[in-house]
Amino acid sequence: MNTQSIEPANRTFVRAASLTDLPPGGHLTVNLDGHVIALFHTPEGTFAVDNRCPHMGFPLDRGTVKDCILTCHWHHARFDLHSGGAFDPWADDVRAFPVKLEGGDIWIDLAPRGDSRRHRVERLRDGIERNLSLVIGKSVIAMLDDTGDAREPFRIGLEFGTHYRRDGWGAGLTTLTCLMNLIPNLRDEDRARAMFHGLCSVANDSDGHPPRFEMRPLPGNGASLAEIKRWLRKFVEVRDTEGAERCIVSAVRTGAAPREVADMMFAAATDHRYLDGGHTLDFSNKAFEALDHAGWDLAEPVLASLARGYATGDRMEESNSWRNPVDLVAILEAAFEHISDALALGRRASRSSDQFGRDALVPVILGDDPQAIVDAMLAALREGCAPADLAGAVAYAAALRIARFPVSNEFGDWDTAHHSFTFANAVHQS
Numbered sequence: 001m002n003t004q005s006i007e008p009a010n011r012t013f014v015r016a017a018s019l020t021d022l023p024p025g026g027h028l029t030v031n032l033d034g035h036v037i038a039l040f041h042t043p044e045g046t047f048a049v050d051n052r053c054p055h056m057g058f059p060l061d062r063g064t065v066k067d068c069i070l071t072c073h074w075h076h077a078r079f080d081l082h083s084g085g086a087f088d089p090w091a092d093d094v095r096a097f098p099v100k101l102e103g104g105d106i107w108i109d110l111a112p113r114g115d116s117r118r119h120r121v122e123r124l125r126d127g128i129e130r131n132l133s134l135v136i137g138k139s140v141i142a143m144l145d146d147t148g149d150a151r152e153p154f155r156i157g158l159e160f161g162t163h164y165r166r167d168g169w170g171a172g173l174t175t176l177t178c179l180m181n182l183i184p185n186l187r188d189e190d191r192a193r194a195m196f197h198g199l200c201s202v203a204n205d206s207d208g209h210p211p212r213f214e215m216r217p218l219p220g221n222g223a224s225l226a227e228i229k230r231w232l233r234k235f236v237e238v239r240d241t242e243g244a245e246r247c248i249v250s251a252v253r254t255g256a257a258p259r260e261v262a263d264m265m266f267a268a269a270t271d272h273r274y275l276d277g278g279h280t281l282d283f284s285n286k287a288f289e290a291l292d293h294a295g296w297d298l299a300e301p302v303l304a305s306l307a308r309g310y311a312t313g314d315r316m317e318e319s320n321s322w323r324n325p326v327d328l329v330a331i332l333e334a335a336f337e338h339i340s341d342a343l344a345l346g347r348r349a350s351r352s353s354d355q356f357g358r359d360a361l362v363p364v365i366l367g368d369d370p371q372a373i374v375d376a377m378l379a380a381l382r383e384g385c386a387p388a389d390l391a392g393a394v395a396y397a398a399a400l401r402i403a404r405f406p407v408s409n410e411f412g413d414w415d416t417a418h419h420s421f422t423f424a425n426a427v428h429q430s
């Protein structure tokens with residue numbers, strides 16, 4: 001039925017049907033202004049809702065009404081007929097239209113209501129909190145259709161992931177940030193897909209975890225960044241997560257430039273060898289990339305979420321595989337003694353970083369002689385190779401290793417190759 005006459009007294013109400021068309025206990029669908037609307041005549045009154053179930057589109061006029069609750073017959077989502085509110089968060093609220101009965105007719109108010117942007121944000125939060133991929137997907141598509149800007153859903157995922165996982169920054173936030181990095185290179189139709197996968201990863205990673213209660217910064221602002229940096233490294237040394245976290249948030253609160261805070265964080269993340277199989281440095285780098293997208297105003301919660309990894313991550317100098325049969329740590333400790341001199345010589349070298357022989361260095365890095373690798377890298381620095389270019393060569397070698405890795409390897413072997421690359425990439429990016 002399509003009756004488009006408009007009541008003069010209130011121009012947003014549209015005549016939908018005659019009361020005689022809707023007997024007690026009955027239902028009816030009408031098509032008004034592009035909306036298919038289901039009308040229900042119940043003992044509690046006459047109600048109108050969008051006929052499409054917000055979950056997966058089943059026609060709601062084929063549902064059951066009991067005690068003013070409408071139940072969809074496909075997956076049994078239940079809706080309050082007064083407001084359209086759903087009792088099942090995996091569905092969504094259905095739009096309910098105000099109804100009035102006048103002159104023997106049923107009138108429906110089609111005027112838009114509510115704040116659709118706010119609703120989409122709330123639904124995205126619901127989806128992440130309850131790990132509901134369908135809700136996350138629908139919300140992300142709607143948000144990107146609306147603004148085309150992925151930063152808003154990204155920020156929501158970042159805030160959630162840093163607060164609702166006691167262990168702090170993990171694989172979910174890393175995946176989300178990787179996909180956010182890719183967004184500018186993706187076609188429009190793939191952007192929502194990327195954001196969807198990243199946010200689902202955050203939801204999965206936080207599901208079932210207790211929240212994190214953040215440390216407050218130190219009162220006042222007496223301590224300098226240099227002091228805080230020194231304290232942070234000491235607290236990480238003795239595996240004190242809370243002391244480390246308080247240093248991190250206090251460092252941000254000093255108002256220091258992001259570059260200075262990054263210097264402090266990367267120092268703490270590299271005082272021990274290859275912390276947590278390389279994850280700690282990779283996560284630190286991703287956290288700074290996330291702040292580049294989301295804004296420095298989130299620096300305290302985002303960077304604080306790294307503290308536990310710094311303090312409790314496995315230190316490879318304590319592992320057998322880094323000590324036997326070759327003592328890699330001893331080789332590195334000896335090399336660290338020469339870095340300052342090598343950099344000083346490099347600054348005086350006539351060769352520029354552009355002339356640095358990456359192609360000759362990469363096969364050495366991919367070889368199996370750790371001492372030769374370290375010697376070649378120090379030699380490159382002495383010849384004028386910039387540290388960032390040297391880090392780029394290592395990352396390139398790590399990527400080549402993955403490209404050449406035989407597919408017959410087991411998952412654990414692949415993980416070793418992947419971790420080498422993500423760590424080397426983090427050094428290069430940082």
Ligand code: FES
Nearest residue numbers: 053055056072075
């Ligand atoms: S379509 Fe209605 S509950 Fe799934």
